[in-house]
Amino acid sequence: MAPPHKLNSPTGNSSVTSQAENGFISSYSPFSEKAVQELLQLPIQGSDDHLIEFSESLRTVAKTLRKVAEGKAAAQAEAAEWKRKYELERTRNLQIENKGKSCLEHRADLDDVKTNNSAKQTTLYKVEANGKSEECYSRNGICSHDVLRDGNPHSDSKMLRKASFKLQWCCKGEQSDQHKHDIVSFERGNITTAERSSKQISLKWESSPQTVLILTKPNSDSVKILCAEMIRWLRQHKKLQVYVEPRVKVDLLEESSYFNFVETWSDDKEILRLHTKVDLVITLGGDGTVLWTASMFKGPVPPIVPFSLGSLGFMTPFYSENYKECLESILKGPISITLRHRLICHVIRDAAKNEFETEEPILVLNEVTIDRGISSYLTNLECYCDNSFVTRVQGDGLILSTTSGSTAYSLAAGGSMVHPQVPGILFTPICPHSLSFRPLILPEHVTLRVQIPFNSRGSAWASFDGKDRKQLAPGDALVCSMAPWPVPTACHGDSTSDFLHSIHEGLHWNLRKTQSSDAPREA
Ligand SMILES: NC(=O)c1ccc[n+]([C@@H]2O[C@H](COP(=O)([O-])OP(=O)(O)OC[C@H]3O[C@@H](n4cnc5c(N)ncnc54)[C@H](O)[C@@H]3O)[C@@H](O)[C@H]2O)c1
Numbered sequence: 333m334a335p336p337h338k339l340n341s342p343t344g345n346s347s348v349t350s351q352a353e354n355g356f357i358s359s360y361s362p363f364s365e366k367a368v369q370e371l372l373q374l375p376i377q378g379s380d381d382h383l384i385e386f387s388e389s390l391r392t393v394a395k396t397l398r399k400v401a402e403g404k405a406a407a408q409a410e411a412a413e414w415k416r417k418y419e420l421e422r423t424r425n426l427q428i429e430n431k432g433k434s435c436l437e438h439r440a441d442l443d444d445v446k447t448n449n450s451a452k453q454t455t456l457y458k459v460e461a462n463g464k465s466e467e468c469y470s471r472n473g474i475c476s477h478d479v480l481r482d483g484n485p486h487s488d489s490k491m492l493r494k495a496s497f498k499l500q501w502c503c504k505g506e507q508s509d510q511h512k513h514d515i516v517s518f519e520r521g522n523i524t525t526a527e528r529s530s531k532q533i534s535l536k537w538e539s540s541p542q543t544v545l546i547l548t549k550p551n552s553d554s555v556k557i558l559c560a561e562m563i564r565w566l567r568q569h570k571k572l573q574v575y576v577e578p579r580v581k582v583d584l585l586e587e588s589s590y591f592n593f594v595e596t597w598s599d600d601k602e603i604l605r606l607h608t609k610v611d612l613v614i615t616l617g618g619d620g621t622v623l624w625t626a627s628m629f630k631g632p633v634p635p636i637v638p639f640s641l642g643s644l645g646f647m648t649p650f651y652s653e654n655y656k657e658c659l660e661s662i663l664k665g666p667i668s669i670t671l672r673h674r675l676i677c678h679v680i681r682d683a684a685k686n687e688f689e690t691e692e693p694i695l696v697l698n699e700v701t702i703d704r705g706i707s708s709y710l711t712n713l714e715c716y717c718d719n720s721f722v723t724r725v726q727g728d729g730l731i732l733s734t735t736s737g738s739t740a741y742s743l744a745a746g747g748s749m750v751h752p753q754v755p756g757i758l759f760t761p762i763c764p765h766s767l768s769f770r771p772l773i774l775p776e777h778v779t780l781r782v783q784i785p786f787n788s789r790g791s792a793w794a795s796f797d798g799k800d801r802k803q804l805a806p807g808d809a810l811v812c813s814m815a816p817w818p819v820p821t822a823c824h825g826d827s828t829s830d831f832l833h834s835i836h837e838g839l840h841w842n843l844r845k846t847q848s849s850d851a852p853r854e855a
């Protein structure tokens with residue numbers, strides 16, 4: 333490295349500059365590096381004011397250029413670091429996906445082996461979930477299970493088994509075991525789509541449900557009355573075991589000691605194991621109660637029967653007036669269901685050492701919203717989809733919605749309404765300050781990343797199905813992809829007729845007086 337050069341200032345003080353200090357000049361200066369070096373090396377006479385002034389200006393220019401170059405280098409290093417973190421996240425998601433696939437393949441192998449067995453024979457296989465293994469039950473259906481209660485996998489007691497069921501894809505009244513993955517064939521070089529995958533899904537009980545969880549909207553007298561009446565009926569006529577929330581159990585016991593048999597839980601750890609005990613969930617409330625129910629299940633979700641005791645009831649097709657007939661038919665089966673996809677969201681803080689150091693993942697049935705919260709500045713959100721930059725959201729925020737959530741906040745922000753059985757992720761801006769920002773619908777397999785850049789003027793706020801607000805500071809990110817645990821909700825008719833009924837009755841979609849024919853006709 334060249335020795336530092338001394339420049340004398342008019343005050344007689346000397347300051348030092350080095351080649352390293354202006355090492356970036358060549359790429360940014362309008363002067364050639366050689367010319368600058370020559371100028372810098374000119375002996376400066378204290379008496380020659382113009383020359384001193386010129387050299388000072390040149391030094392300032394050199395310093396500014398160096399700062400710009402350093403800034404660019406730092407930004408490039410930061411971008412590379414984020415890319416690396418992003419790749420890690422993708423790899424992790426692929427690993428989770430492959431784990432799921434190998435489980436399905438294992439199940440398919442087991443299905444082959446047991447073709448000689450009688451129809452009532454069952455096969456057990458292991459699934460690793462969250463580091464714990466569960467015994468699951470596999471038959472010809474696309475998804476069936478028999479999770480053992482109380483963690484005793486070798487118990488013979490029938491009473492300890494959770495009811496098993498089988499899912500079938502049906503088309504125009506016909507049932508089919510055709511696997512969802514078989515929808516494309518490529519024989520003799522020709523790619524053909526077979527029957528459409530968007531068939532109605534039917535759930536058939538293989539053993540009778542024995543345990544029901546009832547979840548209710550709080551602070552409603554009509555819900556309380558119906559809940560107590562329904563529990564009596566389920567116990568006396570169906571001999572079912574009933575679980576309720578601790579708050580509801582207290583209310584029931586205040587009413588009568590008859591409800592002593594009703595079970596509940598005492599801490600959050602027991603909630604995590606609820607899916608291993610409950611065959612069916614009944615909700616009494618509106619859409620918010622269905623969202624609440626889904627949020628309680630951080631993994632697999634038992635089938636949900638949503639009764640409408642709210643005002644809109646987009647996801648609640650059953651009426652409480654005839655709950656007995658409804659439940660008779662559901663407990664007998666088969667049930668038409670809508671498999672509602674969920675999104676799994678990870679918040680990655682700037683301080684995280686690696687991409688695996690995330691906060692507890694959050695599952696949403698409707699959407700995750702990233703908005704400006706109390707900040708009066710525009711949001712500045714950098715969005716990536718897998719390896720590609722999508723866009724920068726400058727406006728009030730962004731909604732990443734499931735197709736079930738497409739009729740909620742996303743709809744209000746201008747997003748399309750999508751049938752809940754369609755697998756996809758809606759990318760809907762909220763009040764974008766741009767004339768051309770149209771909402772997108774992305775395929776189910778992508779991973780989305782919303783990054784709060786360091787140069788953002790303020791924080792952003794994430795909320796999950798309208799709840800649990802989290803602050804996202806500059807440098808933080810939210811990563812989101814399709815979760816492997818959908819929410820099965822029972823249909824009144826089938827998933828399409830229920831969806832159309834909801835948009836007609838709930839939203840009065842395309843309601844318009846029919847034009848009269850009383851007018852001149854076209855020739
Ligand atoms: N501007 C808006 O439209 C807006 C603003 C904030 C939140 N939300 C929605 O509210 C949801 C939370 O619901 P909540 O009941 O706990 O809060 P809430 O009590 O504020 O009710 C929100 C309304 O959205 C309806 N809704 C919820 N999910 C729906 C769905 N999937 N399809 C059609 N309508 C649906 C509900 O029936 C209710 O009328 C959020 O997930 C978000 O989608 C909407």
Ligand SMILES: Nc1ncnc2c1ncn2[C@@H]1O[C@H](COP(=O)(O)OP(=O)(O)OP(=O)(O)O)[C@@H](O)[C@H]1O
Binds near residue numbers: 548617620621622623
């Ligand atoms: N079991 C529960 N425990 C705690 N909060 C709940 C529970 N069920 C529902 N909630 C909350 O209560 C609020 C109201 O519930 P819900 O939306 O079901 O009723 P609603 O407002 O009468 O119905 P609608 O939204 O159709 O008008 C929601 O914010 C929801 O999150």
